[in-house]
Amino acid sequence: MSRPPHPPARTANGAAAFVLDRPVVADGPSCHRLARKAGTLDVNSPYAYLLWCRDFADTSVIARRGGAPIGFVTGFRRPAAPGTLFVWQVAVSPDERGRGVAAAMLDDLVDRLPVDHVEATVTPENTASQALFTALAARRGARLARTGLFDVEQLGAGHAPEVLLRIGPIDRPRPA
Ligand SMILES: CC(C)(COP(=O)(O)OP(=O)(O)OC[C@H]1O[C@@H](n2cnc3c(N)ncnc32)[C@H](O)[C@@H]1OP(=O)(O)O)[C@@H](O)C(=O)NCCC(=O)NCCS
Numbered sequence: 001m002s003r004p005p006h007p008p009a010r011t012a013n014g015a016a017a018f019v020l021d022r023p024v025v026a027d028g029p030s031c032h033r034l035a036r037k038a039g040t041l042d043v044n045s046p047y048a049y050l051l052w053c054r055d056f057a058d059t060s061v062i063a064r065r066g067g068a069p070i071g072f073v074t075g076f077r078r079p080a081a082p083g084t085l086f087v088w089q090v091a092v093s094p095d096e097r098g099r100g101v102a103a104a105m106l107d108d109l110v111d112r113l114p115v116d117h118v119e120a121t122v123t124p125e126n127t128a129s130q131a132l133f134t135a136l137a138a139r140r141g142a143r144l145a146r147t148g149l150f151d152v153e154q155l156g157a158g159h160a161p162e163v164l165l166r167i168g169p170i171d172r173p174r175p176a
Contacts (some may be wrong), residue, residue, distance in 0.1 A: 016066045020108045022060045023053040023072065031062070031091075032067035033159075038091040040126055042159075049074075052088075059085065059113060061105045063092070070096045073105045085113055089122040090132065097128075106136050110170060117168030119123055119155060121149050123160035133165050140170045 023031070029052030035041045035049070052060060052074050063071040071092035078084045087109075093099045110118060118136065122129045137144040149164035 006162060018063045018065045018070060018096075018099075018104075020105060021062050021064055021094070023057045023060050025050055025054050027062050027072070029070060030116045031074070032070060032071045034061050034069065034091045034093060035089060037093060039088055039094075040123075040129075041091060059109065061108050063096075063101050063105055065096070071101045071105060073109060075109060075112065078119070079085060081117075082105075083115050084117040084119055084166075085109060085115040087118060090120075090129070102132050103139075107139070107174070109175065110136075110140070116170050116172070118170065119166050122164035123162060125160060130165075131144060133167060137167045140174065142167050142168070142170045 029046060031049040031053065032043070032046045035043045056074065056076050059075045059077055061073050062069050071090075073090045074088040075085050076088065078086050087106070090102050090105070106118070109115075118133075120129075120133055122133065122140040134144060136142075145166045147164050147166070148161060150161060152161055157164065
């Protein structure tokens with residue numbers, strides 16, 4: 001099931017705009033490729049992305065330009081707290097960054113899911129990721145709380161600690 005394009009399918013100068021869509025199983029290999037290209041993500045198996053696109057498509061989103069995947073968000077509603085959307089991974093193709101693709105994907109999920117909090121983990125040195133979630137909290141007039149979640153001992157040597165960001169409660173609808 002495709003969702004209506006958001007933002008519009010053409011920009012003011014007539015170039016193809018990106019559209020947001022529900023992932024389908026055939027998007028699994030593209031998500032795996034985008035995760036590899038991202039450079040800062042833990043790259044999961046091709047199988048994991050296929051399974052995600054099959055079973056968590058409702059809580060995930062893919063951005064396409066001219067039909068080609070340029071970014072994705074994988075997420076799920078926490079089983080023990082369904083009002084919380086946990087954002088597992090966000091990736092935007094390096095040549096598409098800085099154009100609001102990641103922000104639009106997060107807004108799409110928050111707008112259409114019955115959630116009032118968003119969680120994600122970030123590593124301390126990932127400034128782009130920190131900025132992405134800080135901007136989401138600011139757009140929604142929500143608090144952003146930081147707590148340690150997984151430490152180096154749990155994640156293994158060579159992996160930076162993962163800090164939990166919890167954003168909410170989120171204003172619905174979005175403030176003008
Ligand atoms: C993080 C990432 C998804 C951002 O994607 P993007 O489409 O470029 O982000 P957007 O253009 O939507 O920007 C959203 C906000 O983050 C800010 N931001 C994005 N990249 C930034 C950077 N490198 N440095 C500082 N701020 C940045 C933007 O300024 C914007 O904030 P604003 O609304 O206050 O101006 C992208 O850099 C990426 O794929 N990185 C590699 C994978 C990764 O680290 N993912 C996050 C962890 S799961």
